[in-house]
Amino acid sequence: MLVIEDVHQYYGGSHTLRGVSLQARAGEITVVLGRNGVGKTTLLKSLMGLVPIRQGRIAFDGVELARRPVHERARRGIGYVPQGREIFPRLTVRENLLMGLASRPAGTALPAQLFELFPVLAEMQSRRGGDLSGGQQQQLAIARALAARPRLLVLDEPTEGIQPNIIQAIGRVLRQLARQGLDGEPMAILLVEQYYDFARELADRYVVLERGAVVASGGGDEMDAHGVRAMVAL
Numbered sequence: 001m002l003v004i005e006d007v008h009q010y011y012g013g014s015h016t017l018r019g020v021s022l023q024a025r026a027g028e029i030t031v032v033l034g035r036n037g038v039g040k041t042t043l044l045k046s047l048m049g050l051v052p053i054r055q056g057r058i059a060f061d062g063v064e065l066a067r068r069p070v071h072e073r074a075r076r077g078i079g080y081v082p083q084g085r086e087i088f089p090r091l092t093v094r095e096n097l098l099m100g101l102a103s104r105p106a107g108t109a110l111p112a113q114l115f116e117l118f119p120v121l122a123e124m125q126s127r128r129g130g131d132l133s134g135g136q137q138q139q140l141a142i143a144r145a146l147a148a149r150p151r152l153l154v155l156d157e158p159t160e161g162i163q164p165n166i167i168q169a170i171g172r173v174l175r176q177l178a179r180q181g182l183d184g185e186p187m188a189i190l191l192v193e194q195y196y197d198f199a200r201e202l203a204d205r206y207v208v209l210e211r212g213a214v215v216a217s218g219g220g221d222e223m224d225a226h227g228v229r230a231m232v233a234l
């Protein structure tokens with residue numbers, strides 16, 4: 001389980017995260033919603049160690065990670081799908097997937113299940129990442145994060161700029177991963193999302209951020225009743 005507690009983050013003098021707390025449990029999809037610029041990406045970067053936090057706790061399965069380096073967070077079972085995908089355009093699909101094993105001992109094999117989850121990647125293994133469509137690149141970014149068999153998968157707006165049929169396919173994969181991971185073990189999923197209907201469909205739990213602070217949270221089935229759509233409407 002992931003426990004984020006009272007996290008404060010600053011960019012210079014600008015106080016971006018103001019005491020954020022949330023939890024993400026195995027078997028559940030926890031969705032973080034909020035308008036542009038409220039600090040969603042900064043929260044995920046803080047979790048991954050890509051930006052330093054000034055105060056607060058980030059613990060995963062009881063291990064305190066807030067002061068640990070990025071690679072150690074990956075090694076301890078956190079997989080990250082960054083906003084904008086950040087695949088390597090000149091590397092092949094297969095090489096991109098192998099990059100996901102950087103935190104694992106040399107010689108670790110790619111899980112065969114990646115190609116069952118995303119059959120299109122099996123067909124395109126020797127194509128360059130940059131030649132894939134946006135939706136295919138997003139699937140590649142998710143598969144790359146899964147290559148190291150994380151127990152927590154963190155995704156930053158995976159639906160951004162993606163066509164509806166691939167959004168649906170990604171939703172089905174996330175649901176399946178939460179339930180049974182790659183090997184039958186439930187996985188924790190932390191999903192940052194601005195697309196309300198997608199978030200609502202997938203969320204077991206939700207958290208709304210506004211100006212760097214949590215302003216609402218609850219069960220996914222309470223989102224409509226709690227008026228979350230209006231809180232994130234652009």
Ligand SMILES: Nc1ncnc2c1ncn2[C@@H]1O[C@H](COP(=O)(O)OP(=O)(O)OP(=O)(O)O)[C@@H](O)[C@H]1O
Pocket residue numbers: 011014016034035036037038039040041042043083194
């Ligand atoms: N590297 C940085 N240096 C200074 N300020 C930054 C930096 N990155 C983000 N910010 C600012 O911090 C605030 C939060 O940004 P962040 O990207 O976390 O928001 P967000 O909720 O993810 O937004 P979006 O949905 O647009 O991605 C914004 O005001 C942003 O301008």
